[in-house]
Amino acid sequence: MNGVLGNFARLSHFNYDQNGKDWNVNTGRQQSPVALTTAKAVKSTASELIFINYNKALSRPLKLTNNGHTLKMSIPCAEDCSQPAVCGCKLKSIYKAVQLHFHWGSPEKKGSEHSINCTRYDAELHIIHQNIAYALKENALCSWDGFVVLAIMVNIVECPTLKPRVLNEVFNKSRFVRNFNKTSTIEGTFSLSDILAGVKCTEFFTYKGLQVKSSSQMDAVIALYILGSLTAPPCAEVVNWYVFPKPVEVLKTNLQNLWLLADDRGKPLRNNYRLLQSLNNRTVYYRTENAT
Ligand SMILES: [Zn+2]
Structure with a gap:
């Protein structure tokens, strides 16, 4: 635990020059992202993810920040003080x-x-998403079940079938946070469901495995x-991933705003993705709409 926390200050200075190859991180055999393939995936019979309070307007102000590594937005509670969350699907x-x-x-x-x-x-x-069992992020960061991350693919097309209003607004607003540490407020309000507009939430990949160990206490197998x-x-290694394969379609004029951001060195913040990692002994599961 202390090792992870003690590394934070040093690790905040990473960059994407080599897409993670030069990061000094203690990596194990459960790293992300990975390559996901429908044909090789095991068909999942898990139930759907349940989206709690996802349709409720988020409280303001909604702030976008360039933290030098990405464009990020902290998610506040909803206007009625309820908390957007996910559960279900064997969580x-x-x-x-x-x-x-x-x-x-x-x-x-x-x-x-991820690649699909x-x-x-x-x-x-x-x-x-952070497990509510852990009040502090620091504790979740030290727990195998600390986080759930939903991953949504975004693709540039000439004629999007559906123009995702909120995503486009976020992309366009990023021109106000081109430099490191800049923050800008999004006018108006929206819900997390608006962010997921165009995403088929019943179809997703997950990847996981089971490691059986004999416990020294009580001679038990865990x-x-x-x-x-x-x-x-x-x-x-604290993330349960849900990767939605069907991309959200956007216009180049919207997405290209992200290419203009700069990192903490003033260099273009581009290609801020980590290279694919080995799947090792994890199984890829694919859930389709008619799984249950
Ligand atoms: Zn990320």
Whole structure:
């Protein structure tokens, strides 16, 4: 625990020059992102994710920040003080939405982190949820079941079938936070469901495994879940990933605003994605709409 916390200050100075190859992180065998393939995935029979208070307007102010690594927005409670969260789908707890941020590429490169059927998309949105069993982020960061992250692919097309209003507003607003540490307030309000407009929430990939260990106490055999990790330092292995494969379509004029952000060195903040990691002994599951 202290090791993870003690590394925070040093790890906050990472950059994406080598897409994570040069990060000095203690990585194990449960790292993310990974390549996801429908044909190789095991069909999941899990129930749907349940979205709690996702349709409620978030309280203001909604603040966008350039933290030098990404464009992020802390997720406040809803206007009625309820907390947007997810549960269901074999999750043993409720996970409250705490933050969202993006990974993107450049005019030359795609920027999603996970790949779907050998395809990478132009950007990937992460909505971070923290297990309500842990009051402090620091405690969740030290617990295998600390976080659930929803990953949404974003793709540039010439004629989007549906123009995602809120995503486009966030992209356009990023021109006010081009420099490191800049913050800007989004006018108006929206719900997290608005952010998910166009996402087929019943179809997703997850990846996990079971590691069976014999416990020295009581001669018992214990089964430990192995899941995924944060994709930025400290890359802690504390994330249960849900990756929605159907991309949200946006216009280039909207997404390209992200390419103009700068990092804490004043360099273009582009290609802020981590390279694919080995799946190791984890199984990829794919849930389709008619799973149950
Ligand atoms: Zn992320």
